[in-house]
Amino acid sequence: MNARHLLAATAVLATGIAAAQFALAQTTTQDKSGAPGMSKSDANRLIAIAQANLAEVAAGKMASEKSNNPDVKAFAQMMVDDHSKGLEETKKVAAAKNVTLPAEPDAAHKKMAAHLGTLSGPAFDKEYVSKAGVADHIKVHAALKDDIANAHDADVKALASKLEPTVAHHEEMAKKLNSAMK
Template identity: 40%
Template sequence: MKKLLILSATFLTVWMTQSCNNTAKNPQSETPVDSAKDINETVKPVDEKSSEFAVEAANGSMMEVEMGKLAQEKAQSTRVKAFATMMVNDHSKAVDELKALAGTKGITLPAELSTETKKHIEDLGKKTGKEFDKDYMSMMVDDHDKDVNKFEKAGDNVTDEDLKTWARNTLPTLKAHQDSAKAIKDALKK
């Protein structure tokens, strides 16, 4: 009887050791190949036209945020400062939404402003008082005229449905910015 108990205990110990080692060496859960496969399935690349629109939209919004920050500091008019705050808030939100969307589409958005845009902002930063306010608002009118046009076209022509929807949903905000910029620019002429 003792021999049977010892033999059973030995067999049980060997079996448990092998079972534990097999689980540790050969997990049945997720393998690296499965992980890579899942990641590739969540990224859905887009066509060149859709990607170009996303990059242009990101550049434009990043520029609006930086110019808005500059105007919050330098503007003389309280209306211009309020407009600048709206630019920072709305365009920061737009960039964040676009970054999230771009991540699911395999689109690489710019991490910073172009050298040309930085120079443009630097030149604006050299102005003061009413001259700054007028130039900033003039640039905002011009920029939003271009943005509204681009987003209207994107809403019709971009082939990626998610980017098309984002463009259409962002367009009313851009039109509101355009109207506000024109009204403030006109008021500064007086």
């Protein structure tokens, strides 16, 4: 093999290695069999779904304890129940895909919880329903629709499809509750 052929072969090999490294960099997980798992964007979608569930459970627990309004308490308990189920479903998919999920709400939701902790009575109820109820559910509902449309991993897509109707229902209930409180 002459130098020109050796150089060409080396270039082809280097290109192949670079392509393999790029493909590997796009995959952040392995499934339980050790096969390559989901893309980083789909792993991030799964983490976001978990984060939304964590935040709703935490805020719902706070509202169940702090609120004196029976409608707010009922809504909060539904958030705890439904989002706890959603979190368990998310954990199952994450375990199968070897994705590590957060164990607590993110900084923005911790800040909201700290603010809610300073409120009481009707002021607490209004803030909880408008922020954790309406605003968060609008945001999460839109994210789930995006996950359904754009996730590449079939399990992430299926999880988003399963959770979307519940979140849509929560959004609608939160809007009605919010309107009734004004």
